Amino acid sequence: MPGSPHISLQRNSVRAVMLKVLAALVPGVIVHAWVFGPGIWVSLLVCTAFAYLFEALALAMRNLPLKPFLTDGSVLVTAWLLALSMPTLLPWWIYAVGMLIAVLVAKHLYGGLGQNLFNPAMVGYAALIVSFPMYMNLWPAPVSVASHTPNLMEAFDLVFAGQGAVSPDAYTAATPMDAVRAHVRAGGRAEEIARESFKLIGKETLVLTYLLGGVLLLATRVITWHIPVAFLAGVTVTAGVLYGLDPARYADPLFHLVTGSTMLGAFFILTDPVSASGTPRGKLIYAGLAGFITVLIRTYGNYPDGVAFSVLLMNMAVPFIDAHTQPRVFGEARGRRGGS
């Protein structure tokens, strides 16, 4: 909790904030569709539909009014974040399970909007990657390298009817992170494959649009600079130290910044106002450590990306961080901890 004064202005209502976040995500979605094909539209649609279904169900079970909660856009942000951090073109029920866990378990079992200890979208993602690792590794290949990119109709078929005539091999590919990991395990040098995958993917464009969306959020004061800067610094420094120790085995910092969901995480996921730290110093610690853990999981772990797990781990530490980083209240003696 940030300290007083608790000014509540209409422009800072939940609804206004959520709409701004969604607006900032739009460029990312469009570029995603351009880089990876139209599959993202289908997964966004499926996630959104199930998000509203489960949200309405939870609200009905809890005897809460439907309208204010369904229209505040918070569940839509959860749905979009989950859809954007997952592979597209998976069977529809995987998205459904993800949203079920995100909305019912991570959000409403903890008390609903504003009460959730963990970022709902990331809880959904973590549950899916733990439960269905086979599917969650089927990342679509970028249009520039795929032998066949399903069009919108084929994407609907793949999601709702399962595999048709198209083999997944035609439209999926190892992510750059997996490629580097496999290459290093096979005895190659990390930088060769890291540079190679850069050229192929064209994903920088997508990363730049997330960055743009993030700047938008900063400019409209939906988020402060602390979390994105500390997270990106955490990633860069950790990756930089590893790269400095042995450039052959570890990918360079730039690679970590542009792959996976680093940018999405820095501006949209870690900054979730409910589950993130609320004090300025706390935000720096929270996001910096999340960046550190992300690179560690990516480098030494077996899961394709580390952002989700590092966010969840740091969410757990937030109450502790907040309690120890309360800003000094004006007039309070220096050196004394507030709040405790």
Added chain:
Amino acid sequence: MISRETRDIIVNGLWKQNPSLVQLLGLCPLLAISNSVVNSLSLGLATTLVMAVASASVSLVRNFIPHEIRIPTFVLIIAAAVTVVDLLMNAYVHPLYLVLGVFIPLITTNCIVLARVETFASKRSTFNSVLDAVMMGLGLTLVLVVLGALREVGGKGTLFSGLDLALGPAARDWVVTVLPDYQGFLLAILPPGAFIGLGLLIALKNGIEAMRQARRARPVPALQT
């Protein structure tokens, strides 16, 4: 004719004071082993047997145990009962014994066994103590089996897999495939599934209690439109 006391003991063990849902005792094996019905049932029954033997022995000698050293004495008696069950399972259901592994010896440290011995068997008659131990054990077994069934159906889409470990190879065909062509939901099998599943069961029990209480508070149902 069942006396009021007997009935209370039965209701307490199975529902009102259910060890897993209300007392929340002995959760470690409950959470660790409840990934299939067969595992749950066998560990539940083994625990029940230990509880019955331990409670019977303690209530028989309860007047001879010096108060100051009662806990070590109880633990020794429980450990003896566990050793018997451990050796029996090793001899007759060896494959199952291998699956349950360390959790059989660990029944010794299960809080629910010591809790019943300390709060009940050391103060009451032998008949009531055994009844209490068996009912508490069955209450635990019941929750274990329901949780095991939930996790097995949710995680693998089957029921009773591994029955052949207990009953020999002939039982291999008894596996019920509830959801054919199921992709598997690993989360239910992994430890988080146990915590989430137990949480849901506790919520269900509390929900039923709340509903019954609401009905009792309002004996005449309102029939207004």
